[in-house]
Amino acid sequence: MVELDKFKSRYEAVKAVEQDKDKIIEDLMEEVKRLQDALYHEKDDLENQRKLVQTFKSESKMHQSETEEMKLLLDPFTYLDIQFNDSFIQDGQRGGHSAARRLIENVDRYIQNLYRNESSNVPYRIRVYANVRGLAKTYRENKTISEEGTLLSFVQGFNMEDVLCDFVDAGDGKECSDVKIRGK
Known part of the structure; x- marks a missing residue:
């Protein structure tokens, strides 16, 4: 009978290891899911920021172009219709x-x-x-x-x-x- 108790004891040990292994795998899968969600949100935020930067660059170029245009219009001559008091x-x-x-x-x-x-x-x-x-x-x-x-x-x-x-x-x-x- 001694043999059976050893096997039972070893079986319980293996069973505990298997349960720990399953728990580790479940924990790892939860962590992977959490990281994937976080990565998705970060990518989404990054894409939104890229779009925002592009918009700012585009607007900046447009305003710079308008400024240069204004300088060209003002240089070298500016025409004003003046009526003296x-x-x-x-x-x-x-x-x-x-x-x-x-x-x-x-x-x-x-x-x-x-x-x-x-x-x-x-x-x-x-x-x-x-x-x-x-x-x-x-x-x-x-x-x-x-x-x-x-x-x-x-x-x-x-x-x-x-x-x-x-x-x-x-x-x-x-x-x-x-x-x-x-x-x-």
Whole structure:
């Protein structure tokens, strides 16, 4: 009988080992499943981040392109339709000085805002093209000025204020100023 007890004892030992082996295999399979799920979620997150990075790169290129386009449009010429305050015109030469100073200040501020992250040492000139005779006539008819000389004094004051500023008489024709602006 002693033999049977040994076999039974050995059998119980083998049975315990088998149960431990099965438990280890089950635990390993659960761990593999958990890792697979985690890997799936990480891959999904990674793919979402890749898409986000691509979107940012695409938008960045688009904005960079727009910025370059804006710089090209602004360089070397910018056209602005300016209407001077009547009080500047009425003040003759002093008004010309004041208008030129105010225009320079505003252009400087505009350039600083436009190139916030860059040096704002952008060279520029201010040129005003006008049919001076026609403009003087219009100002007289609207009773803004009483004589043509007031506008001529304004133009002189504007031109004398700063080397950056030129008030140019483009001539009498209907399209003279447009031709000067287009450079044709």
